[in-house]
Amino acid sequence: VSVESRHRLVYPTYKMGNISVIVSSLCFIMQDAFDVLAEHFEFNENKGHCLAFMRASSVLKSLSYTIRNYRDLEGLACLGPQTKAVIQVIRHCCVIFISCSQLYFLFTSIFGVGLKTAEKWYRKGLRSLDEVKADTSLRFTKMQKAGLLYYDDIISSVSWEEAKAVGQIVKDACRRFDPDAAVVITGGFRRGKEFGHDVDFIITTPENGKEVGLLQKVLSELTYQLLYHRPHSFSHPYSIAQVCSESPTNLMSMDHFEKCFAILKLKKELVSSKQSEKDINGKDWKAIRVDLVIPPMNCYAFALLGWSGSRQFERDLRRYANVEKKMLLDNHGLYDKTTFLSAKTEEDIFAHLGLEYLDPSERNA
Numbered sequence: 001v002s003v004e005s006r007h008r009l010v011y012p013t014y015k016m017g018n019i020s021v022i023v024s025s026l027c028f029i030m031q032d033a034f035d036v037l038a039e040h041f042e043f044n045e046n047k048g049h050c051l052a053f054m055r056a057s058s059v060l061k062s063l064s065y066t067i068r069n070y071r072d073l074e075g076l077a078c079l080g081p082q083t084k085a086v087i088q089v090i091r092h093c094c095v096i097f098i099s100c101s102q103l104y105f106l107f108t109s110i111f112g113v114g115l116k117t118a119e120k121w122y123r124k125g126l127r128s129l130d131e132v133k134a135d136t137s138l139r140f141t142k143m144q145k146a147g148l149l150y151y152d153d154i155i156s157s158v159s160w161e162e163a164k165a166v167g168q169i170v171k172d173a174c175r176r177f178d179p180d181a182a183v184v185i186t187g188g189f190r191r192g193k194e195f196g197h198d199v200d201f202i203i204t205t206p207e208n209g210k211e212v213g214l215l216q217k218v219l220s221e222l223t224y225q226l227l228y229h230r231p232h233s234f235s236h237p238y239s240i241a242q243v244c245s246e247s248p249t250n251l252m253s254m255d256h257f258e259k260c261f262a263i264l265k266l267k268k269e270l271v272s273s274k275q276s277e278k279d280i281n282g283k284d285w286k287a288i289r290v291d292l293v294i295p296p297m298n299c300y301a302f303a304l305l306g307w308s309g310s311r312q313f314e315r316d317l318r319r320y321a322n323v324e325k326k327m328l329l330d331n332h333g334l335y336d337k338t339t340f341l342s343a344k345t346e347e348d349i350f351a352h353l354g355l356e357y358l359d360p361s362e363r364n365a
């Protein structure tokens with residue numbers, strides 16, 4: 001029997017024999033177990049198992065009632081045989097799962113470090129950021145160098161106030177090139193979250209095609225604020241044939257829009273609640289992770305829907321389109337066999353799918 005879940009020490013509470021605590025935290029024990037198992041299977045590249053446990057965890061998070069006993073779990077949608085087996089194990093053995101990938105969490109919390117690199121460092125015997133920084137045999141990518149340099153800022157979450165201030169900077173930079181450019185904050189903030197790990201933007205121009213090259217122009221406008229950036233552009237154009245040949249489980253793959261994963265410098269004086277604040281190093285700015293995505297106007301609604309998340313919501317919506325409607329939905333469009341169904345707004349997309357429109361605040365699956 002082991003030990004600790006990443007967020008809460010649930011097992012000791014259980015051992016204390018405090019019945020009311022056991023009952024009210026039953027759901028959390030399950031959720032933690034499912035999260036850990038999902039992570040474990042992601043690490044072992046078992047996509048099917050990973051998705052099954054992610055979905056199970058999401059189902060528990062979305063319940064409007066408290067799970068008080070194991071019978072409450074019976075008949076819940078999306079709990080497959082593996083998930084039920086895990087519930088039985090927890091029920092009989094009070095096991096709490098810990099996956100090896102949790103040991104690497106310190107390293108994967110560095111921008112630019114994935115599970116494989118974290119595992120390599122861990123196997124080398126490295127156990128702290130200081131040890132990583134001091135190891136002269138490691139070759140860091142530019143992204144990892146930035147991740148280490150701005151580590152403290154990046155792991156502290158971004159507030160809505162800060163997101164709005166970054167939004168103003170990005171808007172100003174875009175509008176200098178095209179006064180009509182549409183600049184929208186997406187991701188968790190669009191779903192009404194008060195804090196996030198980054199600020200996501202969809203930027204486009206009213207005229208199709210005018211968005212080409214906009215990213216480079218915006219980046220060149222942000223010279224003072226741009227601490228790090230890695231633009232992505234695809235050499236081959238996007239085609240429906242290619243999307244249709246991808247398997248349905250691959251529906252969350254990267255889209256083909258021009259985009260950039262960046263770190264911007266945000267002056268604290270621009271955030272109304274932090275005007276005269278400095279951090280412990282006397283720094284009067286904070287490094288903020290920003291994602292900029294530039295779709296053409298004819299894909300705008302799909303890109304907006306796709307980048308607003310949550311990831312689980314996107315996965316389930318795509319699965320619904322695929323399984324129930326025999327259509328294909330991704331960040332570029334919605335296809336009925338090979339016909340492109342056009343949409344100007346997210347409402348149009350929900351209507352094509354025969355679904356009631358869901359406000360972004362209702363997409364926090």
Ligand code: ATP
Binds near residue numbers: 199309
């Ligand atoms: P957080 O507050 O942690 O940032 P979030 O919901 O905004 O939460 P992000 O990782 O910023 O999470 O992603 C926002 C959404 O953008 C996701 O739900 C996902 O659907 C989409 N997304 C993220 N990365 C990619 C990518 N590389 N390609 C396509 N879509 C992506």
Ligand code: MN
Binds near residue numbers: 188189199
């Ligand atoms: Mn985000």
Ligand code: MN
Binds near residue numbers: 187198200
């Ligand atoms: Mn993001």
